Amino acid sequence: SYQLVWLRTDLRVADNPALYKAMSQGPTLALYLVTPEQWKVHQDSPNKLEFWRLSLIRLAEQLQQLKVPLLVRCVPRWVDVAEHLIQLCQQYSVQTLHFNDEYGVNEQRRDQDVQQRLSALGISCHSYLDQVFFAPGTLLTQTGRAIQVYSAFRNQCHARLLHHLPKPLPRPKAQQPVGIPPDQIPERFSEVEAISLSDWPMGESAAHSLLELFVSEHLAQYAKARDFPAQTGTSRLSPYLTAGVLSVRQCVQAALSLTHGHFDTQHSGFITWVDELLWREFYRHILHAYPRLSRGYAFKPETEALLWRQAPEDLAAWQQGRTGFPIVDAAMRCLKATGWLHNRLRMIVAMFLSKNLLIDWRVGEQWFMQHLLDGDLAQNNGGWQWSASTGTDAVPYFRLFNPITQSEKFDPQGDFIRRWVPELAHVSAQKIHNPATLGGLFGISGYPRPILDLAQSRKRALQAFKSLSSHQ
Numbered sequence: 001s002y003q004l005v006w007l008r009t010d011l012r013v014a015d016n017p018a019l020y021k022a023m024s025q026g027p028t029l030a031l032y033l034v035t036p037e038q039w040k041v042h043q044d045s046p047n048k049l050e051f052w053r054l055s056l057i058r059l060a061e062q063l064q065q066l067k068v069p070l071l072v073r074c075v076p077r078w079v080d081v082a083e084h085l086i087q088l089c090q091q092y093s094v095q096t097l098h099f100n101d102e103y104g105v106n107e108q109r110r111d112q113d114v115q116q117r118l119s120a121l122g123i124s125c126h127s128y129l130d131q132v133f134f135a136p137g138t139l140l141t142q143t144g145r146a147i148q149v150y151s152a153f154r155n156q157c158h159a160r161l162l163h164h165l166p167k168p169l170p171r172p173k174a175q176q177p178v179g180i181p182p183d184q185i186p187e188r189f190s191e192v193e194a195i196s197l198s199d200w201p202m203g204e205s206a207a208h209s210l211l212e213l214f215v216s217e218h219l220a221q222y223a224k225a226r227d228f229p230a231q232t233g234t235s236r237l238s239p240y241l242t243a244g245v246l247s248v249r250q251c252v253q254a255a256l257s258l259t260h261g262h263f264d265t266q267h268s269g270f271i272t273w274v275d276e277l278l279w280r281e282f283y284r285h286i287l288h289a290y291p292r293l294s295r296g297y298a299f300k301p302e303t304e305a306l307l308w309r310q311a312p313e314d315l316a317a318w319q320q321g322r323t324g325f326p327i328v329d330a331a332m333r334c335l336k337a338t339g340w341l342h343n344r345l346r347m348i349v350a351m352f353l354s355k356n357l358l359i360d361w362r363v364g365e366q367w368f369m370q371h372l373l374d375g376d377l378a379q380n381n382g383g384w385q386w387s388a389s390t391g392t393d394a395v396p397y398f399r400l401f402n403p404i405t406q407s408e409k410f411d412p413q414g415d416f417i418r419r420w421v422p423e424l425a426h427v428s429a430q431k432i433h434n435p436a437t438l439g440g441l442f443g444i445s446g447y448p449r450p451i452l453d454l455a456q457s458r459k460r461a462l463q464a465f466k467s468l469s470s471h472q
């Protein structure tokens with residue numbers, strides 16, 4: 001009989017609790033389920049699915065070295081997963097199923113169904129904490145509720161991590177060959193063509209090289225450089241973290257090389273980066289504590305009454321990078337072309353859509369999901385609700401980013417804008433943030449005039465939010 005490890009968003013062999021445990025208990029098979037209909041329901045982008053597929057190809061090579069055959073089966077929808085697993089377990093005499101926890105509502109429902117139905121047949125299921133340091137539901141306020149404020153959450157995490165920092169597990173040792181051939185990995189996971197991913201080296205060892213490079217070259221400057229999209233100030237590791245090619249434990253472990261192994265440090269680069277990883281942790285805990293987030297509802301129920309605008313032309317201008325605000329347009333074009341966007345730009349464009357355009361944040365959340373390589377329900381939803389002031393610990397509704405001042409501050413030379421908006425390539429650093437001031441009857445050839453007046457749109461947003469509080 002066999003141990004079966006079901007791999008999902010944990011596409012790595014090192015520091016993989018489910019794989020490690022399975023292999024420590026006996027001859028192991030690995031399984032990956034291709035679930036195209038479910039991915040469609042979740043709006044998972046073709047770009048991300050291709051990232052996952054290429055990562056899986058690399059993972060299969062790693063598993064081959066460990067002599068663990070990788071079975072790859074297509075089960076279009078998660079409702080059918082339990083049935084498929086039962087058949088598979090019977091076919092291969094599987095004794096125990098192992099998997100790492102995931103936190104969306106559909107993920108949890110799927111796993112509970114699997115657990116119940118397999119246990120009823122005498123096949124045991126073991127699930128493991130993997131994506132986060134602490135199990136969601138275990139960090140609570142004094143009154144026993146989920147912590148809704150990031151700073152309090154972060155402080156509790158720090159205190160616990162200081163006391164005990166979970167270390168990555170080693171890569172398991174190869175097992176004896178089991179004589180079961182691995183399956184082929186499909187040619188594609190999505191009917192829709194993905195963008196080219198040639199800029200993203202694939203696989204665990206490539207991801208570790210990127211992590212090490214980031215730690216040695218950029219982490220020291222991270223606290224200062226992380227806000228400037230034209231620089232390589234951040235790690236760009238998010239697609240690897242989302243696919244689970246890297247674990248959060250490995251990230252912190254690598255970063256410790258900067259602080260001589262001390263978690264208790266004043267090093268601003270280290271602290272700031274760990275804090276960002278803890279935002280990721282925070283949003284997973286929040287997603288778990290408030291299932292309504294997975295169902296498309298706002299964290300703050302009162303904001304459901306906001307009168308969002310139906311404005312298809314404005315929405316299209318935002319999506320296609322034709323708003324006439326260069327930093328917004330550069331960002332949106334970059335997102336579409338590369339499937340990735342710098343955090344500062346995600347905040348700018350999310351606020352522009354939800355506040356200046358007063359278009360429902362869910363529409364933007366969906367657009368991001370349909371393009372991002374790192375699209376992740378917890379973080380994407382968290383980021384959008386933060387920006388739209390509908391979320392937990394969100395930006396106060398009256399603090400709107402001004403896209404022109406943001407642009408002047410965070411892309412001072414206009415380098416990022418020039419890269420993505422070639423119409424403005426010849427405009428000076430001084431004028432590039434707000435080319436409408438250049439005047440002329442036709443503006444800049446080929447570049448749109450601003451689709452809105454910033455002051456008026458700001459007033460409109462404030463009114464919409466104010467009328468909300470007067471109705472309570």
Ligand code: FAD
Pocket residue numbers: 226234235236237238239241242273276277278279280283341342343344346347350368372374375376377379380381382383384387
């Ligand atoms: P680094 O700065 O190197 O940070 C390291 C890691 O910490 C990141 O890879 C990420 O896992 C985590 N992290 C960093 N910043 C944040 C943050 N603000 N919130 C939560 N986690 C963070 N991140 C996603 O991974 N997937 C998403 O779908 C996603 N959608 C977002 C949508 C909006 C509107 C906003 C404002 C943010 C979103 N983020 C999302 C968070 C953040 O923008 C990205 O994680 C970050 O830009 C990734 O770049 P990096 O890997 O270079 O990050």
